[in-house]
Amino acid sequence: MHYKYRTVKISEADQVFSMLKESAEWLRAKEIDYWQDWHKPQQQYKEWILEGIRKGDFYFALDDEIIVGMFRLQYEDELFWGKRTDRSGYIHSFTTKRTYQGKGIGKLILSDIEELLHEKGIPFLRLDCGTKIDGLCKYYEKNGFEPKGEIFMQGETLQLYEKKISM
Numbered sequence: 714m715h716y717k718y719r720t721v722k723i724s725e726a727d728q729v730f731s732m733l734k735e736s737a738e739w740l741r742a743k744e745i746d747y748w749q750d751w752h753k754p755q756q757q758y759k760e761w762i763l764e765g766i767r768k769g770d771f772y773f774a775l776d777d778e779i780i781v782g783m784f785r786l787q788y789e790d791e792l793f794w795g796k797r798t799d800r801s802g803y804i805h806s807f808t809t810k811r812t813y814q815g816k817g818i819g820k821l822i823l824s825d826i827e828e829l830l831h832e833k834g835i836p837f838l839r840l841d842c843g844t845k846i847d848g849l850c851k852y853y854e855k856n857g858f859e860p861k862g863e864i865f866m867q868g869e870t871l872q873l874y875e876k877k878i879s880m
Contacts, residue, residue, distance in 0.1 A: 714828065715821040716781065721771035729762055729771060729806075730754070732783050736808040740846075747843040747869070762806070771806070774822050782809040782822050793841055793864060794873065801837040801875075802830045823856055830878050838878060841871040 721729055733751040740747050750758055765771050765785045774782035783806065790803035804826065809818045823838075830838055842849050844863065850872055854860070858874035865871075 714825050716774040716776055716825060717778075718772045718774055718825070720769045721766050721773055721783070723763070723766050725773075726763060726766055728773075728780070729766065729783065730759075732780075732808055732810065733762075733806065735811055739811050739814075745846055747846055750867075765806075774809075774818070774825075780810065781813050781818050783807070784822065784826070786826065788835070790839070793866070793871070794839060799837060800835045801839050802826065802835055804838065804840040807840065819852075820856060827876070827878050831880065834880070836878050836880055838876045840874050842874060844870045844872050 730751070733748065733754075737748040737751040741749065754762075762771075765787075770785045770787050772784055772786060773780045774784075785805040785807075787803045787805070788801070789797070790801075790805075791797075793805075794801075794803065807819070807822075809822070827838055830836075838858075839861075840853065840858070841864070842853060844850065850860075853874050856876075858876045861873045861875045863870055863872055
């Protein structure tokens with residue numbers, strides 16, 4: 714593992730929302746209209762995050778006890794992927810602190826998640842990405858994710874991505 718990971722506590726929910734807002738601000742500065750709901754999230758979005766924290770789905774990535782990234786890892790995701798019978802890990806709310814941008818942190822976190830899934834015998838890692846964010850879509854594809862279809866959710870078209878984990 715490249716980083717240490719720990720589950721996010723409910724008392725740290727503000728930190729989660731702050732990181733999501735920071736990413737939304739970064740996207741806005743790049744003139745990308747995505748994740749902008751995190752500036753003033755609707756109650757349903759807040760509840761989705763809080764539910765994930767309560768379930769233990771949210772993790773902070775730590776480098777010497779400093780939070781450098783965050784993600785939600787689920788083992789089923791009917792909301793985005795529908796009912797599935799295969800074992801998979803699903804990532805949401807994946808972001809890194811902007812102050813560490815360009816240091817390869819995201820790639821290392823993805824690698825660590827793949828290692829965890831491999832150890833659990835889970836053969837797939839899945840995520841979604843807004844189709845408007847061409848650079849991020851290319852980033853995931855460069856990191857071995859393959860497009861598996863699109864869905865329309867909450868006014869956004871999302872590309873579904875999947876990566877086969879080496880077993």
